[in-house]
Amino acid sequence: MSHSVAGEPPAAGRRAAPLTTAVYSAAEWELLTNLPGRVLVAAAVPAPGRPPRGVAAGLAGLDAVAAGRVFDSDLVRAVVAAIYARHDSSTSPADRLTDLVDLLASCRAAVRVLRRRADPADSAAYRQWVLSVAARVCRAVPVGGAADVPTAPVDRRFLERLGGALDLR
Incomplete structure (x- = not known):
């Protein structure tokens, strides 16, 4: 096992120190970690004029969330890790549903949090990743x-x- 010498760039272009969630309040972190799942659900629910969704749409959304594990963004990787680490078995499916107005308001709130707290590149990567989750479900x-x-x-x-x-x- 080799150790890097001080001053060397981190392996694979990643930062040496992992992203800490300490810069986000508990409510902000909850917003950022819940938003991808809410977007997936909103993209998958039946709506007038929308083709019927099947298992393939849900799987596409889950695959898009999981794809965040390899993003070149500490924030996106930390959010995905938090999503996979949580145990939401106490939440009923009805609690996870969201209406579009509330979802869009949450997206705007997340943008405000990211402007205040996140590195601009991480902010852009997170926002693009969340949109990609919906796009994968819709397509x-x-x-x-x-x-x-x-x-x-x-x-x-x-x-x-x-x-x-x-x-x-």
Whole structure:
């Protein structure tokens, strides 16, 4: 096992010190760690004009959340680690549902927290990652479905509104 010498860059371009969550209050950290799951649920729920979602959409969303483990962002990796470390078995599925207005308000609140507390690159990576979770769910192809089906207009509007709330548009 080798040890780095002081002054050497960290391995694989990552920072030597892991991100500490100490810069975030408990409420801010809860907001940042709950938002990806809420976005996944909002993208997957049935809506007028939205094609029926199946298991493939949920799996696509979970895969997009898990993809955050390899992001080049300490913040995104820490959020994913926190998501996988928690035990939410006490929360009922009804408690996890969210309406769009509340979700967009939470996205705006997260942007405000990130502006105050996060490195700009980590902030951008987090916001893009959260949007990618929704995009993967909205673009998931149902089992037996055609792969070249365009995104439904209701999903495009959802993604546009979400991107706006995340300050990406």
